[in-house]
Amino acid sequence: MSFYHQIALTKIKGVGPKTARNLLAYCGSVQEILETKASILAKIPGVNSKTATEIAAKNYQEATEKEIAFVEKHQIQVLWITNPDYPTKLRNCEDAPLVLYYKGNADLNNERVVSIVGTRDATNYGRKICDTLIEQLKPLHTTIVSGLAYGIDIAAHKSALLNQIPTVAVLGHGLDRIYPASHRETASNMIYQGGLLTEFASDTKLERQNFPMRNRIIAGMADVTIVIEAAIKGGALITAEIANSYNRDVCAFPGGVDQTYSAGCNYLIKTNRAHLIRDAQDLCYLMNWDLENTKTQTQLSLIPTDLNQDQLHIYHFIKEKKQVTIDKISRFCNWSQSKLAIVLLEMEMNGHITSLPGKVYTL
Structure with a gap:
């Protein structure tokens, strides 16, 4: 299957991941979807006449060719959902993107993938927890996933780079830009020790609703989502809720009862939406990961x-x-x-x- 058909399907207005999967189930292939008449497509459950007409109109051709030129120029991998390099854990989620754009060298199917999220207004307490946790996770050979945002996200990426742990940023925009721009240097380093991943094409506008969509990828590709600091409302809690809906483990670090940026973590723990953890050893116990056996014999003998x-x-x-x-x-x-x-x-x-x-x- 060519990149053309894969990318073209994502360029059609009204065709999201669920509708696309429905179309694939009835038509058998992306090429068949694009070549089927609107009158026949409209008879497929969940596909209205407007969407069927949009598919048959083939207005996606110019945008598709432009995107193919962009990914080839910048050596970006286009991961269709059946591609063996596509994150397997994410593939099992019903609303997983059909196409991902990826630039990097990290294995997206590493045995242990940990997502770390939190407030954009991280305190010293939150950053210290983040640094300590990631340092403790190094013997486990994990991949650290976050969203390249201010606060806990960027702290997690930087700490992973410092500890030579692969780290992947899931972006709420295309790979033609980095947001926020101040994180460009970190993002560049991650291409060589991790990667940048997105479902959004290069011409995507930077819009607010993109980031909750981005959060489902952060939650879906990981074994466990860890919330380090979070207010009672915000993207970190959205990610935790999505992870719960995928039946994935969620952990949270507790904080002071009077601390605004710990209120979300305390709420998740109180309502049994997250397991309380204090360090990597708690995480390993919860996930049944053997931290001790990953250490070198020298470390064990100390x-x-x-x-x-x-x-x-x-x-x-x-x-x-x-x-x-x-x-x-x-x-x-x-x-x-x-x-x-x-x-x-x-x-x-x-x-x-x-x-x-x-x-x-x-x-």
Whole structure:
């Protein structure tokens, strides 16, 4: 199937992803859709006479040829929905775009794809969480996805670049521009360590409604969407709601009850729309990702230097067992319950161990 037919279908007024899929189901191919008479197209459920006439009029030809010239000149990949490089997780969403334009080198079908979203008015608290989380995710070989917007989005992209993690920006416009313009340098770097992805052609106007459309791609191509900071209204919450509708996991970092830009995160957690997480280890536990096994043997052999004798005693036991219940630790140490509780609490507060559900501990 040529790029011409693929792109042409997206240039027809009134034909969105759902209508296009409906047409494909009845006609069998894009070429067949474009060559079918309006009177026959109008009989397809969900296709009105106006749309059928628009398809048959072939007013898309000039715009299609212009777009093909643009993608060839700038070496942009045109990913049709059946293309093996098209994001598989996104393909499974009923409103996934039929065509994506992509410039970059990141694998859009990486085993672990994490979307990170949040407020455009990020605080120091939000940026610190973002930087720490992404640094912790490095051993997992994830791809980080966001929207190149101000605030948390650009913080996520920059942190991923700094940690040499592939990062993909999903744009609310064509690849003929970068918005906001101040993020152009970051976007340029991402082409070599990630990529730029959009469903919008090069002549698309920069319109407000494009960005909620962009958000469904951010949610749809990821295993999990993480909200770091968000007000009670805004694009981050829209993305979280879309991810929930796709039956994807959503996580949120909690914030102070009096903080405007944490109100959205707290709301998502309160209403069971997002899992509360504090770090990458919480995320890995939720997603059943093995963070420990991704670390090098050198990293695993390092023993914290601030452990006292009692803590070291427990540390070696947990390291040997990987995960161990408090009852087994108690039998191993043969201490009083009060002493054991104090030692475990100190180790947990210092970040040496983590408490899992069922009173299970791991390093």
